[in-house]
Amino acid sequence: MTVNLEVAEGVGTIRLDRPPMNALDVATQDRLRELAEEATRRDDVRAVVVYGGEKVFAAGADIKEMQEMDHSAMILRARALQDAFTAVARIPKPVVAAVTGYALGGGCELALCADFRIAGDNAKLGQPEILLGLIPGAGGTQRLARLVGPSKAKDLIFTGRMVKADEALSLGLVDRVVPADEVYAQAHAWAAKLAQGPAIALRAAKEAIDTGLETDIETGLAVERNWFAGLFATADREIGMRSFVEEGPGKAKFL
DSSP: OOEEEEEETTEEEEEEOOTTTTOBOHHHHHHHHHHHHHHHHOTTOOEEEEEOOSSOSBOOBOHHHHHTOOHHHHHHHHHHHHHHHHHHHTOSSOEEEEEOSEEETHHHHHHHTSSEEEEETTOEEEOGGGGGTOOOOSSHHHHHHHHHOHHHHHHHHHHOOEEEHHHHHHHTSOSEEEOGGGHHHHHHHHHHHHHTSOHHHHHHHHHHHHHHHTSOHHHHHHHHHHHHHHGGGSHHHHHHHHHHHHHOTTOOOOO
16 A cells, blocks of 8 residues: 555554655545545544655655646546545644655645644755646645745745755744654654543644634634534533642643
């Protein structure tokens, strides 16, 4: 398989495994969607790491495969391409991308689907589609602009240039830069910590933030209000408040 799902300590690792560069061909895209949907369903997965291995995250689409597609073929494929990445973005659990080496084109777009991005000091990110006479097609024009702002997104997309880890950090494209050999361990630790948190409240927080970014503030506030009130019906709310009153903050052990 070109993508695998491994679960440990409540953390599901979606691991790209298509050497040498984890090129995202059609089969890999479809498998990615399947495993994102599986991670969404599984109760033993409470947080997710997306990882490409020690040397490379994903160097983009399979250009040789794409070269064989004409306009009609891509009309049929483009939605499935986006759906695969959207399935990752819509995992209702905390998701961290562990980025080593190249994360270009579709690889960068995959990292953008995560809630948090930890990059190795050897990472290089970018959206080079313009150099092929194309634009990003797996969400890059939308998610990148929402993350770093339209001006910075246009710079990266218009030029197709790669940015190293330190510039990616300054742009807000990644959230933390660590030594390359520590990327997965730190990503897994981040996810494992959140896996111990209140699952429904984390889901509510993610949905409220993501929905609010895509709509007007009144709608976003309504989503927040409904989730906030609804959480008062959960066992985790009872555990969290009882622990706070009896033991002080930050000591609750959620189900």
